[in-house]
Amino acid sequence: MHSTNLLLEEPIRMASILEPSKTSFFPAMTKIVGTLGPKSRSVDTISACLKAGMSVARFDFSWGDAAYHQETLENLKLAIKSTKKLCAVMLDTVGPELQVVNKSETTLSLEENGTVVLTPHHGQEASSSLLPINFSGLAKAVTPGATIFVGQYLFTGSETTSVWLEVSEVKGDDVVCIIKNTATLAGSLFTLHCSQIHIDLPTLSDEDKDVIRKWGAPNKIDFLSLSYTRHAEDVRQAREFLSKLGDLSQTQIFAKIENVEGLNHFDEILAEADGIILSRGNLGIDLPPEKVFLFQKSALHKCNMAGKPAVVTRVVDSMTDNLRPTRAEATDVANAVLDGSDAILLGAETLRGLYPVETISTVGRICAEARQSLIVRGLFPMLADPRHPAESTSATNESVLKVALDHGKASGVIKSHDRVVVCQKMGDSSVVKIIELED
Template identity: 70%
Template sequence: MHSTHLLLEEPIRMASILEPSKPSFFPAMTKIVGTLGSKSRSVEVISACLKAGMSVARFDFSWGDVDYHQETLENLKAAIKSTKKLCAVMLDTVGPELQVVNKSEKAISLEADTLVVLTPDQEQEASSQLLPINFMKPGDTIFIGQYLFTGSETTSVWLEVAELKGDDVVCKIKNTATLTGSLFTLHISQIHVDLPTLTEADKSVISTWGVRNKIDFLSLSYTRHAEDVRQARKFLSKLGDLYQTQIFAKIENVEGLTHFDEILQEADGVILSRGNLGIDLPPEKVFLFQKAAVYKCNMAGKPAVVTRVVDSMTDNLRPTRAEATDVANAILDGSDAILLGAETLRGLYPVETISIVGRICYEAEKVFNQDLYFKKTVKYVGEPMTHLESIASSAVRAAIKVKASVIICFTSSGRAARLIAKYRPTMPVLSVVIPRLKTNQLRWSFSGAFEARQSLIVRGLFPMLADPRHPAESTSATNESVLKVALDHGKASGLIKSHDRVVVCQKVGDASVVKIIELED
């Protein structure tokens, strides 16, 4: 791991730490995924979340019905319209998740050294003596002496299996805890759950809610093998526009970790679910997995998303010192995005959480050693480079040498812009997506909207959808026309100023061109 470690930019003056940060149009290059729920589903709160820096809205279907989430999504659309801020939509599947079911939602107090029974009979009411679970025949998998964990983000209980009584599992409670909520994930360390990764319930939600709302991302919970991703993609390919939906593999257990390389090849991105994975892994190994996984994602040019960073902000206005440092280290490792779960889903301070996490990301990005990262990436890619890889790395190198304020990339698929972002330029990359006219033999439509929104999870990439009246075919007149619109957009947003240098990456005929322009008054 030593060879992949990224140091801070040197030297850092201690006095500079106390200097206030300069205001920026983009508060951070790192993207923030916010989970919308009970405390963050009104138009007003969602609007504030968008302004604070949320660029992807996550809908967690492990709770709430389709109608509930549809109402939230309609509020998101209204917020996008009023704030004029783009936001992508991520559907998070339930997957083969084992859960403790608390239908009454009453707090459950569990006392250390007492016994509690886990039962597959979900009609029973949860109590301090009985916990219903959604796992049929647990006795076939669980053994005496095994450890189980359940709880919420900040409170968990450790159970030891003491006895098996038919389908019921009698456990000794190892620590005192109070569980609040309706569902708690049940973690059984290092076992294979013989359930499909994409369940029938997941398929139903995707084929109805997902199709209706043309989801941008599918978060595939408990991805264990590359075949899981292939099966999910095969399913999406039959659902109209969802063939364009990107699949993010959620790594949540040792099985997924073991097959990480093959999963990364198949997935469009990876979510490191540190909460669940932290149960399967020894605590001292979690950081090592994060660094190795993020590095592999970086070199593959695929987004790495890190979860469970500021759990304490579910109930508190400020993160702990350890959490603030954890967020910064995730950025220095090379993460593309931070995913907030309970902090925005049911936390008391969703807007403040997004804002604070964004500010921490911004500070970490300022000292990210881009020069070392660039050299490592070029060395990893090796020679000969592909045509696109060469253009992307050249654009970033040129932009840094001339101190450009922005890189503008013309793209139709989004691939060229993502490759530029792979090299982590110190300035924003404005991805100008050129729509393409396509047909399914029944109707004509323009592509481009999916590609634009899907860049909202890539570090440093900011999309702009060009006017569909501009043809995808590259001509000198078209390029100049779209470039003028992009520059005007940059000026209006405060991203570009007079006399700034801008690096432009575009196609001219059959050739790919990187050019540097200096703006006049």
């Protein structure tokens, strides 16, 4: 009867939804990573981002030179000093990323059902019928029928800033493709992604090593985002390289999972890396849409059980140009938190978006509400009730303790195989006392 009552019990009081959100005394448990760029590199804007909740600044070396990023970093230091808000620095490598080079920055218009040729010959000018790329092995990697996406940020094939191509034939080093949707490509550089195709390029390129050595080491970066991680060996090689740079011996490596190859070796990568970044933009191409949520839930669960941070990307793309997210995006952010995500990574939304500060603030509020709902749904009371001591994993204990610290609702014993956490709520206050923590 008791279990039946639990099933029938209203999980969330509807009236509580109408109550104003309350600012928690404790710092947010779900961190926000903001990518700094053209729209978010001034001291004033970075200061506002820090106040809004950004706690990690990401520097994406897929574009911009070291001098440009150094200037941004110096502005970050000034913003940290003025706001007295701590912020870590993350360097994002380029890795084996395929790119279309448009040196003249001519706007390229591609029409549906037309043809376009991808060529490795850099000397040629980009046009609506010819796209020079930075990889000479594409013709050997693809076969007719393969799908290729080209664009700056979004990869669904529906928006006008990215294009979906289908390989029709291979001619020597060139790849002839049929254009599947009308699109306009603007700018000097576009990312190219081949669905479920192995790209024979090193995960940590010579260019990446040069940037880490000349920019990362002097600035003592906190995190290295290892793009396109495909094997545990990729992480080991990156760690070996960092260890040779004395200033980066303590830098944590976050493996960025971006394709099926990385998914196939996820467990071994997780064991080797310090954290995981679920890069849903490229994964959304490699995986059928109906499989993306399964990957996310499974990967976050594995990270939680291993006690390693998990970061989710591509959550509020519409806020790049709009002041508010869609309802689906807001729900997506909350579900990522409920699934166990430790951080949300914002890319285009803060790099070139019109509302970087508002985006960080909005995502932060959604994360806070999701954390609050963990208590309302009974996660903590169920595990922390001293009458029903919970046997669970360390990662679950960590999550419960985070919730307890967030809201001051801790009372009882939480046990796991390798530790015992005894926490007690101090009267009616919001103070939580950890009585014992044993390995």
